[in-house]
Amino acid sequence: GDSVTQMEGPVTLSEEAFLTINCTYTATGYPSLFWYVQYPGEGLQLLLKATKADDKGSNKGFEATYRKETTSFHLEKGSVQVSDSAVYFCALSDRGGGGADGLTFGKGTHLIIQP
């Protein structure tokens, strides 16, 4: 079955540091890939997505590129801020569409940014 593997947390960085959160997947066909973010006390929010190979999703300074050859969708940001502290989930959908299908999630990575 489908699965998503992402790096275990917590990940602690200083403000303005470079961020990478690794995510790899296994799936049949050509899944759509997503990054969600969950701030304390809030529901998951879509951060960015990519629906086909070599697509780059970007939002709020975060980027991730759909790499079919390495089955990866690593999340990056050039300079993190304290406000980026949250839990980040990598997810996939193999049923086509833009995300309006049941998702397979990774375990989540807790990111802590220190001032």
Place this chain on the structure above:
Amino acid sequence: GAVVSQHPSWVICKSGTSVKIECRSLDFQATTMFWYRQFPKQSLMLMATSNEGSKATYEQGVEKDKFLINHASLTLSTLTVTSAHPEDSSFYICSATPGQLNEQFFGPGTRLTVL
């Protein structure tokens, strides 16, 4: 933006009782709602998909007689955990989407503790 609420946010119940969790889309009509379950430090696991006015589709391994899902209107879905036991203690999260080409919007989750 699209808002999804859940009620209650936290519930404690005795073993053997039933608990109902509500999921509402506050500012859009949700043709499809999803229910996920999350164990501590684990990923969200899709339990079922429900479309308004039709029976829910359960994922493999999820007992449909144990977890009753009703999607009676375009803004409300309910999950009833029947005859709850301590192993049902978990974090239950719903999401909703206005359509196939749209993203899912997540509720903040409900923490269920069964004593």
